[in-house]
Structure formats: structure tokens, C-alpha cells
Amino acid sequence: MGHVSLKSLNKFYGDLEVIPNLDLEIPEGSFTVLVGPSGCGKSTILRLIAGLEEVTKGEILIDDNDVTYLEPSQREIAMVFQSYALYPHMTVAENIGFGLTLAKLPKSDIRKRVLEAAKILQLEELLERKPKALSGGQRQRVAIGRAITRNPKVFLFDEPLSNLDASLRSQMRVELTELHSQIKATMIYVTHDQVEAMTMADQIVVLNKGNIEQVGNPMELYEFPQTLFVARFIGSPKMNIFQGEVAAKYQCQALGVRPEHMEISHDGGILKGSIRHIEKLGADTLVYSQISGYDTVTARIIGKLEMNIGDQISLKFSDSHVHRFNDGIRIDS
């Protein structure tokens, strides 16, 4: 239940094309994350699936049913918004049971299903409160509760964690992943945060200007980025990209090396420069160096580093961990 497929999807806002011809399969029961920088069209795709925006051309199928021109309520989807979109005049229970109230279900049934959802999300104690008496994380759980009671085939999440603080965000990441394994529905999740994508998804779709750059599981994307854009976008800190002389040595236009594959060389590496900035994270240390002829190069060094800002440094990397790109496309050796 809940296989979503987008066929030659196309969306214009007036004369502005935001989604040029997009094909995407979202397998049943998957946790698919649409990720990309702001303005890449990821939210638009989600809203097209939800039916909140009209498709200009193309088809949307949910379980082989053409839903392209159906009302949002008839698509068997539920959506969780970035702003939570809870009704301030309703209690938590009324918010969660909103769809059931609209469907004019008997009060006892509504109560039962609200309690079920509240139990999954540990909201039982808060049912009679109004949203303004809840914390951000609790509000988000209420919004998810409202989605659960719809019993949808597909859950749509539009940047649901971006209004939360960092520690709550990582906690909610775990909760959402657990929720997914518990209710096993298809979830489509939009975010601009690649950390969320990496930690939660079993399928990541990287988008750039309305086009799909790459689809795959997190480790595929991390280890084999198919385009320079994906290479730059996935991973934190960002991959180092070398052009010019260093790239030429590897017969490519751009050469990518992840910070953890950079090493400090004591016998004269190929990259020489001075340290601009050091971040000590405890288990490892991030060294940002100004290498002559290149941008800042980041290296992740295991353990502590006894060096200071301004010190001379020389870096190297091993051939086995390089990513080579021509015209922005990966070339495999």
C-alpha cells in the first residue's frame, strides 16, 4: 500500500517552469526524502502529490490509481506542515480528530481513534490542552497525530523539523524513524537539511532546480555521488573539490575528496598552505586550511591536533578515495 509514481510531471507558475518533466518512483513503505537547496522545487513536488497545487502536465499515481486531478482529501494522503498548522482554538484531541469530526463519525469512534494516535505519540496527558500550551516538539507530534488518524497510504512531511531546536530535532528524527517502522506506511519527507536526509531516509532524492540529480539510499549517495552537485550537497563537512592542476593529474575536470580522507602529510604532500581555522569536536578535529591556488580545504583528523591557526600545513589524500567528475558528471575508473 502506498506506491507513488510521478510520470513526466511538469509544473509552471505562470511562465516560470519550476518542475521540468520529472519521473520518480517512490516504493511502497519507503521513507523517501526529497532534499535540495531552497528553491529546488522539493516542496512543490510534495504539494503536487498532496493536491494542493495543480499539475501543469503529467500524472501522479498512488497504487496505480491516477490521482492527478483528485481533491486532496480523496488521495488517501496526510500532510504535516512546517508550521504544524494546528488550530489554536481547538484542543489537542480536537485537532487530532479534526478529519474524523468533518467526516461526522460518532463521538465514541472519534475518541477511540484519537486515543490510539495519542498513545503512539505519547500525547495522552496533553489531550485537553490547547496548542499554545505545548512545546514545539509536542505541537509537531499533535500534527503527526492528526495525520495518523486519517490512516493514509502516504504521509507527506514538509520540513517538519525546521522550527525545532537542534537537540529536539535529533530526538524527533529518531521518533519519526521509529514511527515509520511502526506503522509501515509510505512516507515522503521534504528537507533542505542533508543530515536529516542521511539519517532517516531509505531512499534519498536529491533535487536541483526542479531536476533529479540522483536517487538512491544514503550510503550510495555518500560513496558514489553521480554528479558534482550531489557530491557537494551530501556530507558534512562538505567534500573538497579540486580543479585545475590537481584534477588534471587524475584526468578529470573536478576531483572530489571527502574531509575524512584528507591526511596531514609530514613528508611533503601535494597541497601546501596555512591553517585558517580549527574546530575541535573532541573525537576528531576539523582543520580548515587555505591552500594556495584553491579554496579552503577541509580535513577531518582523528583525535586531537597540536597545531595553531596560521601554522603551515601540507595535506595529502589516497587515490582510492577520490571522486572524479567531468562536466559535473561522475566518471568511474
Next chain:
Amino acid sequence: MPNNKVLAIRRQNFAGWSMALPACLLVFTFLILPFFMAFGLSLTNQRLVSPNPTEFVGFDNFRQMLGIGLLTMEPDVDDTGNIKIDQEGNPIYPRVRNFTRNQDDYPQYFKKREWFRIGLPNDKMLVVLSQDVVFMKALSNTLLFALIVCPIQAGFALGLALLINQPLRGINIFRTVYFAPVVISMVVVSLLWRFIYDGQNGLLNALLQMFSLGLFEPVDWLGNTTTALPAIMAMSIWQGVGFHMVIWLSGLQTIPISHYEVARIEGATRWQTFRYVTWPSLRNTAILVMVIITMQAFTLYPQVQVMTRGGPLDSTQSLVFQAVVRGYEKQDISGGSAISVLLFLLVLSISLFQRYLTREKD
């Protein structure tokens, strides 16, 4: 250093106060002072121009205005003990003046006049007498005006706001059109509507005759006791609806779009969307609109002044109109002030009651 700082703050304070002073002075002279003076004057017998010294009379002005008497009359009986009947078969009652004019037996009815009468069982008749019938008519007309205009004007305004709040091309034109009457002075609007309501060549009569294919008998809308007040109400609703539409509109635009999107996803009908999303979100706007409309309705004046001057037969008297007539035309400053004070207390208590009704219940 700290001394300089304190000095600087003091200097800023002085500059601030001296800039606010002219405005404060004007507000005091033209708003606060007259407000309290009205209270004082309403307790005296002050006249605009009078050779006699002003005296303190306590609550006499109020007693005079609000004095009410209830008189129950039995029908006249002839010598045989039968009830006298007129040509239409209705019982004949004694004349009210028998009770109110210099009758030592009925000091409580002294100098009162009939306001209205209600038939009771067993052919009895209850006559409500008032010391000041014109004031009573002004009071009841004003209350009726507020009671009818408030809900209708608020309702129409909300309807228009809902229509205007759609993302359609050219919607601004409609917003301007609906708001246009608000910018025009009430006096000008009243003058124009006098032509519309005219009994001889009025636009309204002409239109009604055209649409009824000549069956409609022309009505002198403002010259008829039954139609004059409704005519003023209709025109007032038309004039003010745009203003309240804008207030509703501002309330509507604070509702996040995502609230409507959730309703769409959850399958709400148009009515359910209004009932569960729009209307509860407009709570505070609704309170504001109701309070403003109520206050405006109670200050009914220019329409009456321009269109009917209270007539015909006092059917369009209003409190503010009476306050002005008494204060300036009859030079009875204390009487006018007393009406103003009563109006203030009336509006204040209604506003407080509205606030009580719409208070946050949790």
C-alpha cells in the same frame, strides 16, 4: 560619566514632553474637559443664554427624561353597566388627559403624556405614560436602530470580506467599489439618498415600478412613519458596510494558508471550512467589529439631521439628534448634556456586556 547620562535622559525626557504637550493640551481641552463638563452640566439647569443664574438641580434632568408611569384603564361604562363601543365595535376608553392634567387624585401621572398603549385581557388597557415622550422615542429608535443595523451590517460586511478575500484578478476594483461610500461624507450620502427615497421622482420608486411592471404604488419613504426609520437603516448599512468589510478582511488575512490547506486535505466542505477554521479564527475581529458597529449605531445623527430631522411624528428621533436639538436649538445645555451622559453610560454598559459575553472562557 553616569551624571552625563542621567542629564542626557532628563534632557530627552524634557524634549519628549514638550513635543507631546500641544497634542495633550488639545486632547484635554476638546475631549477630556467637555466629557467631564457634560457630567457637571447635566446636574444643573444651565442654558445657552439666560439671564437667570445657573442652579444645581441634582438628578432632575434625568428624572424628567426617564419618568415613566403605568396607567391601567377600564372601558367607559354606560348607565346600564354595559361597555360603550365605538362604530368599529371597539370599547371606548376614558381620555388620558383625565388622569394627567391637574388631577389631584393622580399626582403620579402629573404632566405625563401617552407613549404607547397595550391591550390587556378583559378589555383593560395599559397605557405607558412618559414625562418626556420625545426622549423615549429617541431612545427606543436608537436601540432599535442598533439592534437591527449591527447584525445586518456585520453580516453583510463579513460576506463581502469573504468574497473579496479570493485571489481573483481585478478583485481590487470590487474592494474599492465597496469601500467608496465610507470615504464619502455621511452628509453628502444622506443628501443623495434623499433623492433616491423621494416620494415623487425618487430613484427607488422608479426602479420598483419598473421591475413590478407599474404595479408598485410609489411610497414617500422618508415621509411615512412606518418606512422612515427602516429607510435610514438601509442607507446607513450601505454606507458603513465597506468599513467593516475592511476590518473583517484584515482578520481574514491573518489566517495562515496552511490552516485552509489542512482543511482541504482533511476533506472539509466549504461550510465546514468556515465553521471550523475561518469563524473561530475571526473571534477577536468579531469582537472588534461588534463593539465598533454598536458604538457607531448609537451615535446615529447626520442621517437624521439631513434626511428627516426626527420626523415624521418623531418616528426617526435619535438620542444624539435630540442632544443637539436640545442643547443648541432649544438652548437647553443641561438637557442636552444629560442625554449625552445617558448615551455614554448606555454604550459603556453595552460594550462591557459584550466584553463579558465574548470573554476567554479558559
